[in-house]
Amino acid sequence: MGQAYLLETSFWEIIARGSAVYFAVTILLRLIPKRQIGNIAPNDMIALVIVGSLAADAIMGEANSLMDLLLMVLVILAWDYLFNLAEFYFPRFRKKSEDSPTLLIHNGILLSRNLKKEKLTEEELIAHLRKQGISDPGQVKQAILEVDGEISVIKRVGGAGD
Structure with missing residues (x-):
């Protein structure tokens, strides 16, 4: 013992x-x-x-x-x-x-290279947008994959000239 x-x-x-x-x-x-x-x-x-x-x-x-x-x-x-x-x-x-945030959508355009880097499919990103009430990536000014794994979304306010 x-x-x-x-x-x-x-x-x-x-x-x-x-x-x-x-x-x-x-x-x-x-x-x-x-x-x-x-x-x-x-x-x-x-x-x-x-x-x-x-x-x-x-x-x-x-x-x-x-x-x-x-x-x-x-x-x-x-x-x-x-x-x-x-x-x-x-x-x-x-x-x-620490890792840094990754931009996934910029002014409504999906950034495929960044999605690939983070092993995130377009479908997964679109599903996340739907959960936030966004039906079209074109409505998004920025979508950012944060360091903690969450996705932050900033909606576009005006037209295409944001």
Whole structure:
């Protein structure tokens, strides 16, 4: 029973493994189109997925020891917190770590290259417009895929000369 409270894996190996997994998942998620991520910040999602997986290992008895598990959770949460701090205090880091909004419609014209880049079909975009009461892309001044995966729509006010 006392063994569960001792480290079975070296402290530095746990730090290295936790850090490697966190950064690998961070990089992979950066490659996923925005619309797949949804409303949760990517770094927070990484932390939740990894912590959830580690907790599942503990429940199933697959973790080396309780202390190994707790140290790994601490490493993941520490990286998540540090990333959030860095994004808050350093605009240059924020520009690199966060994605930027993508223009999907400009003055009623669908931007096919941007739709393709975000792996969003024209039908999906049109369906989203219908949910906002817009039946024709020509009624849209701008449709923007935001960083959080939501689509913002600005309707055209006047004629074709907007």
